[in-house]
Amino acid sequence: MLVSLLSGLVVYAPHARRVAFGALRKGRGPRLLQLDLHNFIGAVVLGWALVVTLTGFLLGFGTLATGMWAQGELARVQAVHGGAPVDARRPPIDVDAVHRAALSAAPEGWHVTSIIWPGTDYSTGRHYTVLVGGSGLDERLVRVVLVDAETGAIPGTAQLPWYLKAITLSEPLHFGDYGGLPLKLLWTACTWLTLFITGNGAWLWWDRRRQRLRRLVSAEELA
Amino acid sequence: MNWPLMRITLLALVSILGIGGMLLADGIWDWLFLGLAALPLLLGAAMLLVRRLKASIRDWCDTQTVADWE
Numbered sequence: 375m376l377v378s379l380l381s382g383l384v385v386y387a388p389h390a391r392r393v394a395f396g397a398l399r400k401g402r403g404p405r406l407l408q409l410d411l412h413n414f415i416g417a418v419v420l421g422w423a424l425v426v427t428l429t430g431f432l433l434g435f436g437t438l439a440t441g442m443w444a445q446g447e448l449a450r451v452q453a454v455h456g457g458a459p460v461d462a463r464r465p466p467i468d469v470d471a472v473h474r475a476a477l478s479a480a481p482e483g484w485h486v487t488s489i490i491w492p493g494t495d496y497s498t499g500r501h502y503t504v505l506v507g508g509s510g511l512d513e514r515l516v517r518v519v520l521v522d523a524e525t526g527a528i529p530g531t532a533q534l535p536w537y538l539k540a541i542t543l544s545e546p547l548h549f550g551d552y553g554g555l556p557l558k559l560l561w562t563a564c565t566w567l568t569l570f571i572t573g574n575g576a577w578l579w580w581d582r583r584r585q586r587l588r589r590l591v592s593a594e595e596l597a
Numbered sequence: 598m599n600w601p602l603m604r605i606t607l608l609a610l611v612s613i614l615g616i617g618g619m620l621l622a623d624g625i626w627d628w629l630f631l632g633l634a635a636l637p638l639l640l641g642a643a644m645l646l647v648r649r650l651k652a653s654i655r656d657w658c659d660t661q662t663v664a665d666w667e
């Protein structure tokens with residue numbers, strides 16, 4: 375996708391010298407009209423398409439990055455904050471107390487986004503893992519708070535590593551779900567326009583190939 | 598520097614700035630950044646409309662004769 379966007383930008387330059395921005399050559403055959411539409415719409419959605427492509431690329435590494443984090447930094451935290459495991463099905467500290475404890479360790483105005491029970495891959499046998507987030511950008515860049523399931527104490531908090539922050543930030547930028555209805559409408563319009571130029575780009579390629587073949591056949595017939 | 602190419606690249610950068618800005622901003626700034634994000638689309642639609650309008654005025658002028666104005 376990135377290659378097609380960048381190569382499209384390169385081949386746009388000679389086209390833009392001949393055809394003004396927004397001009398559609400109607401009445402001179404379907405090929406020229408489709409070519410103009412392809413270049414015009416491509417130029418209009420270029421910024422959006424670059425954002426969606428790059429964030430999609432980062433999101434592709436989401437599972438791998440989470441696994442890396444779980445095996446690296448999280449495993450270190452789990453090793454440091456051990457202790458006798460609790461019954462994961464009935465932890466001594468209930469979820470309300472965990473919620474309160476996690477908020478007391480977070481900056482003011484932050485809220486709990488997820489609570490992971492003890493005894494999972496992302497917690498310890500003894501601790502809850504709580505993800506807390508703020509508002510705006512901080513809502514996406516969550517912090518991790520460990521809560522002791524036996525005493526309710528907070529043995530430690532941690533921030534996400536840079537690569538997980540990048541992937542976490544990629545998600546809203548990829549799906550466009552952070553700006554309400556107006557942004558969703560923009561995303562929908564850009565998605566349909568991109569879908570259209572994908573289809574019409576394929577048609578332009580196929581049509582050129584067909585024309586070449588036709589010319590080749592007529593040249594052979596003449597020979 | 599190729600001006601049409603630069604213009605398209607600038608439009609794309611403005612759009613990217615708007616998309617990123619909306620994630621950071623709140624309140625009235627949201628609308629400003631939404632405007633930036635949608636600027637290439639709005640500009641494209643405006644250009645199409647202007648060209649269509651110009652063409653229809655030209656076509657209308659072509660249908661007029663001297664007799665129509667006497």
